[in-house]
Amino acid sequence: MSLEKTLDRIDADLPNAIARLQDLLRIKSISTDPAFAGDCQRAAEWLVADLQSIGIDASVRPTPGHPMVVGHMDGPADAPHILFYGHYDVQPVDPLNLWDSDPFDPEVVDGPHGKTIRARGASDDKGQLMTFVEACRAWKEVNGALPCRLTILFEGEEESSSPSLVPFLEENADELRADLALICDTGLFQSKTPAIMTMLRGLVAEEVTIHAATRDLHSGMYGGIAMNPIRVLTRILGGMHDDQGRVTIPHFYDGVPDIDPDIAAQWDALGFDHAQFLGDVGLSVPAGEQDRTPLEMIWSRPTAEINGIWGGYTGAGFKTVLPAEAHAKVSFRLVGDQDPVAIRKNFRDWITAQLPADCTAEFKLSGGAGGSRMVTDHPLFEQTRDALTEEWGQEAAFIGCGGSIPIAGHFKTILGMDALLTGFARDDDNIHSPNEKYDIACFHKGIRSWARMLGKLA
Amino acid sequence: MSLEKTLDRIDADLPNAIARLQDLLRIKSISTDPAFAGDCQRAAEWLVADLQSIGIDASVRPTPGHPMVVGHMDGPADAPHILFYGHYDVQPVDPLNLWDSDPFDPEVVDGPHGKTIRARGASDDKGQLMTFVEACRAWKEVNGALPCRLTILFEGEEESSSPSLVPFLEENADELRADLALICDTGLFQSKTPAIMTMLRGLVAEEVTIHAATRDLHSGMYGGIAMNPIRVLTRILGGMHDDQGRVTIPHFYDGVPDIDPDIAAQWDALGFDHAQFLGDVGLSVPAGEQDRTPLEMIWSRPTAEINGIWGGYTGAGFKTVLPAEAHAKVSFRLVGDQDPVAIRKNFRDWITAQLPADCTAEFKLSGGAGGSRMVTDHPLFEQTRDALTEEWGQEAAFIGCGGSIPIAGHFKTILGMDALLTGFARDDDNIHSPNEKYDIACFHKGIRSWARMLGKLA
Numbered sequence: 001m002s003l004e005k006t007l008d009r010i011d012a013d014l015p016n017a018i019a020r021l022q023d024l025l026r027i028k029s030i031s032t033d034p035a036f037a038g039d040c041q042r043a044a045e046w047l048v049a050d051l052q053s054i055g056i057d058a059s060v061r062p063t064p065g066h067p068m069v070v071g072h073m074d075g076p077a078d079a080p081h082i083l084f085y086g087h088y089d090v091q092p093v094d095p096l097n098l099w100d101s102d103p104f105d106p107e108v109v110d111g112p113h114g115k116t117i118r119a120r121g122a123s124d125d126k127g128q129l130m131t132f133v134e135a136c137r138a139w140k141e142v143n144g145a146l147p148c149r150l151t152i153l154f155e156g157e158e159e160s161s162s163p164s165l166v167p168f169l170e171e172n173a174d175e176l177r178a179d180l181a182l183i184c185d186t187g188l189f190q191s192k193t194p195a196i197m198t199m200l201r202g203l204v205a206e207e208v209t210i211h212a213a214t215r216d217l218h219s220g221m222y223g224g225i226a227m228n229p230i231r232v233l234t235r236i237l238g239g240m241h242d243d244q245g246r247v248t249i250p251h252f253y254d255g256v257p258d259i260d261p262d263i264a265a266q267w268d269a270l271g272f273d274h275a276q277f278l279g280d281v282g283l284s285v286p287a288g289e290q291d292r293t294p295l296e297m298i299w300s301r302p303t304a305e306i307n308g309i310w311g312g313y314t315g316a317g318f319k320t321v322l323p324a325e326a327h328a329k330v331s332f333r334l335v336g337d338q339d340p341v342a343i344r345k346n347f348r349d350w351i352t353a354q355l356p357a358d359c360t361a362e363f364k365l366s367g368g369a370g371g372s373r374m375v376t377d378h379p380l381f382e383q384t385r386d387a388l389t390e391e392w393g394q395e396a397a398f399i400g401c402g403g404s405i406p407i408a409g410h411f412k413t414i415l416g417m418d419a420l421l422t423g424f425a426r427d428d429d430n431i432h433s434p435n436e437k438y439d440i441a442c443f444h445k446g447i448r449s450w451a452r453m454l455g456k457l458a
Numbered sequence: 459m460s461l462e463k464t465l466d467r468i469d470a471d472l473p474n475a476i477a478r479l480q481d482l483l484r485i486k487s488i489s490t491d492p493a494f495a496g497d498c499q500r501a502a503e504w505l506v507a508d509l510q511s512i513g514i515d516a517s518v519r520p521t522p523g524h525p526m527v528v529g530h531m532d533g534p535a536d537a538p539h540i541l542f543y544g545h546y547d548v549q550p551v552d553p554l555n556l557w558d559s560d561p562f563d564p565e566v567v568d569g570p571h572g573k574t575i576r577a578r579g580a581s582d583d584k585g586q587l588m589t590f591v592e593a594c595r596a597w598k599e600v601n602g603a604l605p606c607r608l609t610i611l612f613e614g615e616e617e618s619s620s621p622s623l624v625p626f627l628e629e630n631a632d633e634l635r636a637d638l639a640l641i642c643d644t645g646l647f648q649s650k651t652p653a654i655m656t657m658l659r660g661l662v663a664e665e666v667t668i669h670a671a672t673r674d675l676h677s678g679m680y681g682g683i684a685m686n687p688i689r690v691l692t693r694i695l696g697g698m699h700d701d702q703g704r705v706t707i708p709h710f711y712d713g714v715p716d717i718d719p720d721i722a723a724q725w726d727a728l729g730f731d732h733a734q735f736l737g738d739v740g741l742s743v744p745a746g747e748q749d750r751t752p753l754e755m756i757w758s759r760p761t762a763e764i765n766g767i768w769g770g771y772t773g774a775g776f777k778t779v780l781p782a783e784a785h786a787k788v789s790f791r792l793v794g795d796q797d798p799v800a801i802r803k804n805f806r807d808w809i810t811a812q813l814p815a816d817c818t819a820e821f822k823l824s825g826g827a828g829g830s831r832m833v834t835d836h837p838l839f840e841q842t843r844d845a846l847t848e849e850w851g852q853e854a855a856f857i858g859c860g861g862s863i864p865i866a867g868h869f870k871t872i873l874g875m876d877a878l879l880t881g882f883a884r885d886d887d888n889i890h891s892p893n894e895k896y897d898i899a900c901f902h903k904g905i906r907s908w909a910r911m912l913g914k915l916a
Contacts, residue, residue: 303682306770308769
């Protein structure tokens with residue numbers, strides 16, 4: 001089997017690969033809007049046909065929502081079995097007037113890093129999932145067969161909270177279970193360094209309502225004697241961090257590990273430029289725990305954030321109301337072994353213990369999951385890292401991720417398999433925003449990266 | 459001149475007085491909605507005609523908004539000159555489905571304290587202003603002339619922030635200036651004790667916006683490193699009261715007087731039932747400065763209240779956003795010699811001094827005025843108090859008012875005259891709400907109260 005010939009084939013076929021991606025991008029597979037359900041179906045069918053053209057045994061698999069695409073291809077019996085995951089659905093395109101061209105008429109235009117494809121879904125996630133498909137196509141054409149057993153899973157509801165995903169995984173667990181999942185829905189570190197995410201933060205979200213009087217009161221009549229629930233809410237939540245940026249909820253840091261020294265050394269080597277990272281959004285000072293590095297703050301330390309707050313009169317002008325209730329949405333990013341159930345309970349207890357007479361608190365669950373750390377001792381982690389390093393000409397890194405990628409957790413809990421997350425998006429790809437784009441260089445080197453990874457298996 | 463005959467006349471004429479009030483209540487004089495401008499004009503014309511029928515030289519006086527009604531009647535040269543103020547405009551009637559009858563078809567129905575007139579404006583303020591008009595009518599019919607010089611001023615924009623009031627007072631100052639203003643737009647203390655308000659709190663209102671990043675951020679990417687302006691806002695405003703309920707803004711209590719011992723004694727004698735006052739709205743514990751009485755909290759002590767707060771995502775579900783800004787509307791009720799300009803400056807300085815790096819604060823003025831204390835040494839204060847005591851069979855009181863009544867301040871600053879505020883509304887009159895009502899007993903005894911007050915002047 002020849003990697004070099006495969007890479008040559010990828011280079012030569014790039015114009016066709018771009019044309020295929022453009023075909024897929026023309027399909028308006030917006031999953032949140034029922035008006036586009038037919039387009040989602042068409043995108044799934046397009047992918048099935050494309051996978052079949054490579055020789056993958058693919059089919060459209062109905063769900064109560066938008067369909068899944070599942071494909072299989074046999075390989076050497078002693079080779080690893082990998083599952084590749086991506087999603088073919090895209091975000092809505094509003095506000096349309098901020099796009100420089102039709103979001104579903106993919107144009108190749110000049111971008112800040114060379115040629116780029118501008119369209120909704122170009123980066124998130126059609127362009128990224130096609131890097132793997134194109135790598136398989138070239139490998140198969142040059143070498144006749146893949147060096148592994150392969151399962152493909154493409155989802156059509158990732159941008160609309162994946163309502164069908166867990167049931168589908170549960171119902172088809174035996175068919176989908178593999179040795180390792182590859183997930184291609186992330187980006188280069190600081191737009192240039194290839195990276196594998198090995199640490200994801202979890203998320204617990206709570207909505208809290210403080211109730212006081214049975215109705216809104218006039219502050220002329222009741223001001224000074226009636227408890228104002230906004231006063232209570234601000235007092236309690238205003239004390240959620242101490243002056244060193246630490247979260248004050250009891251037992252909040254239970255189960256938070258320090259990072260391994262070798263990971264710390266890798267992170268140091270990344271040369272994260274927090275001044276630029278913050279400067280890009282008009283900030284300058286890392287606001288987290290003051291005894292932690294900026295990368296720890298966003299990757300390996302837990303957070304408590306008020307994502308929304310409201311109460312009383314919020315319209316134009318003024319209304320001297322003492323409202324009956326005040327509300328906040330609070331979320332926690334979790335790491336290591338922090339227990340989502342305990343965090344939720346501790347938060348509720350902490351609020352309740354601080355309530356004055358006449359006030360009660362009501363809580364509304366908004367989902368929760370712990371953080372994940374990938375078990376990186378599967379050989380594919382080091383092999384993929386080497387493949388990335390070779391393709392991109394710089395050391396690939398194991399990095400953390402400040403956000404939560406639920407699919408990785410589902411693969412672990414439902415299918416019992418670890419996930420390897422890598423991808424080639426850049427920070428300026430405008431995902432979820434107008435003028436989404438995917439750089440041709442990322443697409444091209446992404447395909448070559450997967451081919452090199454397949455080469456490690458050969 | 460005979461008070462007894464006048465009171466008899468009032469009793470005998472009550473059915474006609476009710477019918478007149480009903481006529482006025484049928485006019486839909488909603489001042490905030492331009493669709494009812496013609497009705498406001500009609501209400502002014504109805505009042506002019508009614509005043510003229512008593513012999514008062516009245517006219518409709520145009521303004522850029524809804525017209526004023528001004529009337530004059532001569533009296534003995536050595537008698538005091540009084541100005542009587544009320545307003546003929548009413549609040550909107552939404553939500554209409556919560557009314558038990560058409561808000562502009564005034565019905566006499568059974569109420570919790572006997573017969574009552576149910577209609578928009580019955581209590582606020584058409585019924586109240588007609589108590590004085592009916593007293594003048596009876597006095598004039600029985601005695602041939604009033605015992606004082608009288609000026610009438612009825613406004614048509616009180617429920618829509620009185621945009622034409624100050625210019626009108628300024629332009630007609632010489633015509634309107636009197637020895638004392640009578641304002642009938644308040645209520646009985648705890649629905650039963652006749653009262654004159656001699657202390658009004660002022661109001662300073664500010665909107666504050668905390669700015670952090672230049673755009674909304676995703677808490678997965680930036681959570682932990684980027685400053686969240688809601689965290690800043692809650693921390694600062696959450697510290698606006700200490701655990702004894704005192705406001706912590708520096709110099710906030712400068713100019714706050716302790717109440718005179720004789721006023722304190724009067725207030726003690728009122729037997730204010732704060733448990734019931736709070737219990738009616740589901741509360742139980744006075745939330746103000748813990749070393750003050752409940753009546754001090756609502757009448758003679760200043761307050762700081764957050765009337766509105768908002769920031770981040772406040773819709774259904776969850777969005778893990780770190781917003782670019784967070785907002786609050788804060789108001790202060792002022793008393794004594796507290797200086798609105800100093801309070802505003804101290805508040806702004808106090809916020810600004812607590813801002814962390816990367817945050818700025820922006821302030822928006824929403825008006826401000828100091829508190830007022832009436833100079834009660836005009837003989838009419840004691841005379842009116844005696845008249846009220848005689849009519850209601852219980853000691854009338856000089857009380858405070860937690861709210862602000864701007865007209866009283868305007869009379870002082872523009873016309874140089876003090877104001878005497880009394881009225882006969884009950885707490886359950888549902889002003890500004892569905893099923894507004896005015897008890898026939900209040901209307902009847904209100905007319906008789908004014909007649910007794912005129913009797914003191916005779």
